[in-house]
Amino acid sequence: MGMFAVFGNPIEHSKSPLIHQMFAEQTGVSLEYQKILSPIDSFEQNVVNFFSQGGKGANITLPFKERAYQLVSELTDRAQICGAVNTIMKLDDHRLLGDNTDGMGLLLDLQRLEFIHSNSKILIIGAGGATRGALLPLLEYGCHITLTNRTFSKVERLVEQFSGIGHIQGREICQIASAEFDLIINATSSGVNGEIPEISPDIFSSEVACYDMFYQNTLTPFLSFAGEHKTKIVADGLGMLVGQAAFAFKLWHGILPEIAPVLSILQRELRI
Ligand code: ATR
Numbered sequence: 644m645g646m647f648a649v650f651g652n653p654i655e656h657s658k659s660p661l662i663h664q665m666f667a668e669q670t671g672v673s674l675e676y677q678k679i680l681s682p683i684d685s686f687e688q689n690v691v692n693f694f695s696q697g698g699k700g701a702n703i704t705l706p707f708k709e710r711a712y713q714l715v716s717e718l719t720d721r722a723q724i725c726g727a728v729n730t731i732m733k734l735d736d737h738r739l740l741g742d743n744t745d746g747m748g749l750l751l752d753l754q755r756l757e758f759i760h761s762n763s764k765i766l767i768i769g770a771g772g773a774t775r776g777a778l779l780p781l782l783e784y785g786c787h788i789t790l791t792n793r794t795f796s797k798v799e800r801l802v803e804q805f806s807g808i809g810h811i812q813g814r815e816i817c818q819i820a821s822a823e824f825d826l827i828i829n830a831t832s833s834g835v836n837g838e839i840p841e842i843s844p845d846i847f848s849s850e851v852a853c854y855d856m857f858y859q860n861t862l863t864p865f866l867s868f869a870g871e872h873k874t875k876i877v878a879d880g881l882g883m884l885v886g887q888a889a890f891a892f893k894l895w896h897g898i899l900p901e902i903a904p905v906l907s908i909l910q911r912e913l914r915i
Pocket residue numbers: 768769770771772773774792793794797830831832833838839840841
């Protein structure tokens with residue numbers, strides 16, 4: 644039986660073991676998947692020990708994704724461009740391969756929701772790690788992306804880095820004030836503190852879809868704000884969480900599981 648784990652700090656509330664067990668049942672794979680609370684100082688040693696004791700794959704969550712990027716000896720193209728690793732696989736020659744499945748997880752969820760098509764006009768608010776992880780798959784899919792952020796210099800850096808891949812432009816947050824987008828994605832961490840990014844409510848309409856990468860057991864602050872300004876089509880990042888796990892599962896086991904049945908179970912548990 645393959646041994647897998649998620650490393651983080653804190654890790655108590657991680658849903659990854661549950662998600663991977665459900666994928667395993669769905670696909671007939673047998674696996675053991677545990678949560679590992681890694682002390683901040685000894686993350687690298689803990690990961691190395693796990694793999695030398697027979698571990699086959701690991702997920703990496705906050706605050707270790709950049710350190711995992713440094714630790715592995717091979718990187719997929721998408722992990723390379725993100726500068727962060729959320730999935731590690733032990734290769735046959737014992738070296739560790741680092742991948743980043745966050746952006747593919749987001750795209751899979753947006754496709755499931757029918758929020759996206761190949762030339763969607765998308766506004767992404769936020770220019771941190773979450774956005775960096777999302778840009779490659781969305782640009783490769785053909786979307787036209789407008790990027791904005793409270794701190795505009797971070798937008799300029801990302802636009803410069805990703806402009807060779809697809810259609811991406813940066814705009815100051817105060818210059819965006821009309822309902823010109825098909826999809827608006829909140830990729831800021833503002834929801835963690837119960838806040839919303841300062842953006843004009845005129846970007847919302849009854850036709851636009853709004854996605855918040857953040858999730859909680861009630862509607863997120865950003866999605867509440869969108870709903871107060873005519874938006875009817877909303878979804879939070881729980882589906883992205885299941886989607887990134889699905890692509891990690893595919894890397895390890897060669898099968899992409901269905902996310903919808905797993906997501907319904909998590910939604911029921913979270914919202915009771
Ligand atoms: P993550 O990995 O979640 O993306 P991060 O790299 O620290 O975390 O980036 C956080 C993002 O959320 C940034 O775009 C940040 O904006 P700044 O670059 O201006 O700091 C954004 N953010 C966090 N709190 C916010 C708030 N209250 N209003 C607007 N943007 C916020």
